[in-house]
Amino acid sequence: MELSGAEIVVQFLKDEGVKYVFGYPGGAVLHIYDALFQQDDVRHILVRHEQGATHAADGYARATGKPGVVLVTSGPGATNAVTGIATAYMDSIPLVVLTGQVPTPFIGSDAFQEVDAVGITRPCVKHNFLVKRREDLALTLKKAFYIATSGRPGPVVVDIPKDVTDPNVRIPYEYPREVKIRSYNPVVKGHPGQIKKAVDLILGARRPMIYTGGGVILSEASAELIEFTRLLGFPITQTLMGLGAYPATDRQFVGMLGMHGTYEANMAMHECDVLIAIGARFDDRVTGKVAEFCPHARIVHVDIDPASIAKNVKVDVPIVGDVKNVLADMTKELRARKQKPDAEALRQWWARIDEWRGRNCLQYDRNSELIKPQFVIEKLYEVTGGDAYITSDVGQHQMWTAQFYKFDKPRRWINSGGLGTMGFGMPAALGVQLAHPDATVACVTGEASIQMCIQELSTAMQYMLPIKIVNLNNRYMGMVRQWQEFFYESRYSHSYLEALPDFVKLAESYGHVGLRIEKPEDVEGALREAFGMKDRLVFLDFITDQTENVYPMIAQGKGHHEMELAPYCKAPQSGERELA
Amino acid sequence: MRHIISLLMENEAGALSRVAGLFSARGYNIESLTVAPTEDPSLSRMTIVTTGSEEIIEQITKQLNKLIDVVKLVDLTEGAHIERELMLIKLRAPDAERRAELKRLADIFRGRIIDVTDSTYTIELTGDGDKLDAFIGAVGEGTIIETVRTGASGIARGTRSLHL
Ligand SMILES: Cc1cc2nc3c(=O)[nH]c(=O)nc-3n(C[C@H](O)[C@H](O)[C@H](O)COP(=O)(O)OP(=O)(O)OC[C@H]3O[C@@H](n4cnc5c(N)ncnc54)[C@H](O)[C@@H]3O)c2cc1C
C-alpha cells in the first residue's frame, strides 16, 4: 500500500484499533485532517480547547484501559495540551498525543506557530518523539503506543512536522504489528524469592494492613486483589487513585487513607506491624509526615516501576513486577503454605479497627437547613445505584465524592489525583461517555473548577453526550477557603467567587438542561429528574453550605495518628485512647 | 558520596537533554557529564559524576534507567575502576626561567606541551581529577591564563565491562 504521511497517520490509527481521536485543527496538521475527512473508521471528536482534548482522551483511557489519542496543531495547540499531558503523566495514564510541527526545514527558525514541543513536554511525558522522516512515521507511532500502554503507563508525544505528512509524496506502508525496543523492557514477573519473603512476612503479621493504589486498576488486577484480600481476611485501604479496585461496600475495606482518608484507615496505618503496599507510590498526601509513617511496620512494596520503590519510604521487601502477576503468585504461595495468619491476633486487630470505625468519622450535620455537599453525594450514590462512572474536578467536592460515593468497581472513579487539575472533570466525562455510550456518567464539580473548561459544554452538545454535571456550588474555592480558615486565620484572600454566571442559563444557552437546587428536600427529586433524562446533558447547580469543611483531615506535616475529626463526630469509645 | 555512573544510551537527538533535564528537574547534583558515540554508532557512552546520599544515588540510577533511551547503566564506584580526565591549560611563560620551571612541572605530571608562543605554553594533561587539581595548584594561580577540562570518563578495572 502506498500512502502519504498524513494517510499513514490515519491508517495506522485504524490498524492500531483506535476508535476516537480528540483534537483541534490548525495549519501544521491540516494534511492529517484532510486524511481524516476521507474515511469513517477513526472518529474525530472536535473539542473547544486543546486542554479539553487531552482530558477527554484521558477520561476515555481511564474508563477503558485503552490509550487515549489526541491530535493538535503546532505552537499554541501543543502548549494548550500540556496541562492535560501533565495530568495524565502524574496519574500514569496511557495517552498518545500527536502534535503538528512546522516543516522540518523551518524547525529552529522561530517559524510561525513553532514551539519546541518535544522540549516543552519532556518533563511530563513518559517519552516523546520528533519524526523527521516519513519513512519513520509508522514505526514511531507503534513505539509510541507500545511505550504509552506497557510497564508503568503514561503519555507519549509524537511531534510531526508538516512536510512529513505531505499528501503528494507516497511511500509504501505496512502496519508494524510488533515492536521491540532494546532499551525498554519492563519487568512484569515478580522475583520468586521476593514473593516467598513477602509471604513469610505476611503470615507472621499480627496487625496487618493492605494499602493499594492506582497500580491495581492500571494492571486490571481487581479480581486478584479481591481473592488475595479475602483469603487473608486483612483490612484494606486504598488511595484516592485506587478506589474501586476493591469494593468499598465490603467489610474488609476501611476507607481511603491519607490527608482526607478515614480515621480508621489512618489509625490502622499508624499501628500496623506489616504493611502490604500494592501499586501505590507513597505520595505525600498519603504518608503525611514521612518520619512518622507506619512506625511499627515492616513493609512489602509491589510496583512495576523500580523508581517508585524506596523513593519516599524505605521498604523491607521490594517486589518489582506487574500487580496482576505478583498478586496471583502471592496468592498461590499463600495457598501452598500450611501456616495461616494468626486468627486470634487478627480478631483483636479487627476489634481495635472497629473501635476506630465507631467514631463514625464521615459524620456530618444532617439537620441543616442548607444543602450539605456530603448529602448530595450520598443521594447521587443512591439515585445512580452506586453504579455510575463518576468524574470529578479538584477541591472539596472531589474529596467528598471519594468519601461518600462507595465505588465497588474499578475504572468508575475518574479524577486527577497527582496533578490535581481543575478543569479535568467535565471533558473527562465526555471521554467516558463516548467509551460507554449506555452508561450513566456524572461529573461532580465545583463552581470554580467547572469554569476552567466550561467551553466543552459545546462539545457535549455537538456529540449528544448526556452526562450529568453535579455542581456543588459553594461560591468559594472551597478547598482554598478551608486552608485559609485553618492556617491563615480565616483571611479569605481571593478565594471568594464573585460574579458567578447563572449556571442554569449558561447550560441552557449551550442547548442543555439546567436545574438549580436550593433546599435539601429537593436534592433527591432533582437528581432523579436529571438521571431520568437519558439523552440530555443536565447541569445540576446545587447551592450548598458555604462553610462546610472536609473532614477528617491530617494537616500537612502531621502523622496519621494526628487526624483532626469533624466537630460532630462521636466521642471516643471506652477503652480507646484520646487523640493526641 | 561521589559516584561515577556510566551508561550506554541510544545515540538519538534529544537523548542528552533527557539526562540533563532529569538532573535539573529532580534537583540532583552533576559534577561533570561527558558523552560521545561508541564504536557502535547507534550508541553513546556517557559518564556522569554526581554526589548524594545512598538513597539519592539509588533514585538517580533508577530514574536514569527509566529513561527510554538508556540501554544500560553501571555505577562504577561499586567496584574497582579507572577514572581519567583530560585538561588543556594555557600558562604564562614569559621568560626562560619560568619556561624551564613549567617544562619541569609538566614532566613531573606527565603532561605534554602542545603549543608554544613567546609568552605562553599550552599543556595537555590527563589523570584523575585530583591529579589535575594538583597540577593547577603547583603552577600557581597567577600563571594560569585559561583551563579547559573534559570531566571524568570512567571504565571498570579487570574483565568487567559495560556493553550490549
Ligand atoms: C485535593 C486533593 C487531595 C488529595 N488527598 C488525598 C488523600 O487524602 N488520600 C489519597 O490517597 N490521595 C489524595 N490525593 C491524591 C494524591 O495526590 C495522589 O495522586 C495519590 O495518593 C496517588 O495514588 P497512588 O499511590 O495510588 O499512585 P498512582 O499515581 O495511582 O500510581 C500508581 C503506582 O502504581 C504503579 N503501577 C502502575 N501500573 C502498575 C502495574 N501494572 N503493576 C504494578 N504497579 C503499577 C506505578 O508505578 C505507581 O507507582 C489528593 C489529591 C488532591 C488533588
Ligand SMILES: Cc1ncc(C[n+]2csc(CCOP(=O)(O)OP(=O)(O)O)c2C)c(N)n1
Ligand atoms: C488549575 C488549578 N489551579 C489552581 C488549583 C488550586 N486549587 C485547588 S482546589 C481549588 C478550589 C476549587 O474550587 P471549586 O472548584 O469551587 O471546588 P470546591 O473546593 O469549592 O469544592 C483551587 C483553586 C488547582 N488545583 N488547579
Ligand SMILES: [Mg+2]
Ligand atoms: Mg466551590
